[in-house]
Amino acid sequence: MVLQKRLDYGFNGYKVPATPRATRSARKRVPFRKRVEDNQISAFDLLATVAGKLLLDKESTPVSSNTLIAVDRSTVEKNTVKEERRDADQSLKLETCNQDGSDREFVVSQLVSQANELNYSSRESPSLKNDSHFGFTSVVTTSGCSERSNVLKLMNNKIKNETGSLPLKVETGLPFMCGTSGGRMKLDSENKGPTREELDRTDKVSVREVADTCPCPLEDPVVLDGKPPFLASSDSSGKTHSCGFNNYLSSLPAKRDDVNVVSRDDDEKSSGYTYPGPIKKPFRPAPLIGDRRIKKTLASKHTKLAPRLKEETLSNSDENLKSAYCDRSAYKRLRSERNYPFKKRKFLHYSSVSNSDGGISSEGISSSPEQSINGNASGVYPKMSGVTGESPPLADQRKSFHSRDSHVKFRIKSFRVPELFIEIPESATVGSLKRTVMEAVTAVLGGGLRIGVLFQGKKVRDDNKTLLQTGISRDNQMDALGFSLEPNTSQTCPSLCTGGSPMMLPCDTPLPLARYPATPGLVNRVTHDPLPEHHMPHLGNFVESDHDSAPSPTDMSFDKRTTDSKALVTVPAMSVGALDVVPAHRKSKTSEVVQRRIRRPFSVAEVEALVQAVEKLGTGRWRDVKLRAFDNAKHRTYVDLKDKWKTLVHTARISPQQRRGEPVPQELLDRVLTVHAYWSQQQAKQQMKQQQHQPESCLLLYNSTMRASSRCDGDEKNLC
């Protein structure tokens, strides 16, 4: 807590003089701010996690991100193990999942059976529970109606060929698809009409069709058993079918694991084995940090997406929650795909398929959402690709799948913070030591970081080499790979911004914090920013000209900072999530975004001028002081001057060891104390005069006046 607080201040810049903060992102004025800051902290906090190692795994899990169902048992088990490991250490993790060209073509029947198997095993084996829920829950969570139906439709395409059609009534199928619980049945049913309409129109696959083709295997008793009783009972007619259907559906997103999405264990752990029925309940049983973040994000994003969602799904008021989760996934998609032209509707559909977990995780990983969702979904389900107009036909898609490199899976447990050298006098307090360290750390973190890659003990400097070329992708080399955070010294960002090393996020992946540290005036200098449209609207207005002011150290580090911010974010974005909140606020549609002014430490000369002016005018006439001594320093407001005086007085009173920032000459500080005492006295006298006729307060005032005057008696006389 303490640490966090301190960091907070550090990044606010205000209280950590030694750590010039370039900027601060826009945000809403009131309550948001605190939250944002806190979130930001956690990001850095996380970053600062010490000493770590990177695990490199090579897996040949079927990619499929979209193919949803192809999780074989071995994969599940593997994942389970990982899950446990995650539990063991809470440090930062970054994972990418392997994408292999193989196993891409699934036949529905196969898929189905596997799905069932999954269900079964999850029920059977406790060890698998965690993992399976992992998959299932996410399905439940994120998949909204539309998505599901979408999936269904997609399935349909396949199914038709494979199994032909089975009798299943739409009436039974739909409610379940869209319903969240048994109790909601009625509403759902009411809404099924529009939904269906929507579906038909959009994807040209009638719901009826879909329902009709529900595969047989779903009726498997085993599956039914695994399903919560109330779900089954909630459906009075054709329950068997619908249940099977549901199960089937639920199993789809389970595939998600393959998509590489790394969800925080804590996010979904609690849900355990989840069945598709009560979609709502298991959503977020116990909102954890990650979730909160998401909610916040949603809060703002939601408004935009909700209408559409509802249109597509249900107009049920209870739908909010659901749509919110849709939003979440959608939001992720949005962030990673906003460069693409996309049809809203399609976009929505896609979103749920791959992303169920609340994590920010998937983005930034090599198998990015674009690939997984766009590619697979459309590949497997040609209809969608047709509508989207982005994805190649199935055949081509497949081709491209195979031609894609195999992916390497990374897990970064933690980062090592660059070595820091700190010198501090013996007389310093522990508190100040902590502070100093904090400053150093924040300076590093806030001042620009880059990622270093160590391989076999050597730094890999060539960012253009592929993993293959460097040998990193080889299984036996996994131990030889390490990441580190390094203070950034270069002015330009080499590959990260241009092409991106495989380790890093793709440049076009929007990163919330990427532009976060950018200073108003600074933004203009960032020419390579991939997403200019996401800049805050008002930035330009804040560009101040401060030629009149002494250049502060802050100014020097701007460029580095901006260029590197990406690297900085890349890592924590995975699991921290706090960062996610930022963009939401940045884009807050409701109000104007406010940019915090950059910190401009007072130079000695300025302090001198200030003291001089105050000597003349006294405290309490800050406007005059401003006019007199800082009239042409536009960035110094009278409030600033007042604040500076306040801190000057404080500085003068504390021991020199406790002072930070650019040292102010003791002579000046002495004057500050003197002047301050004098004017305080004057003020008191003034008040005494005014209240002379009030006997009660007279004594008090007199005492305080005496105290003040006795302290610097001699000086006062001089001044007078």
Next chain:
DNA sequence: TTTAGGG
């Protein structure tokens, strides 16, 4: 808008 103070 300015001041004064807390954050």
Next chain:
DNA sequence: CCCTAAA
């Protein structure tokens, strides 16, 4: 530096 209540 920010934010605000008061003046």
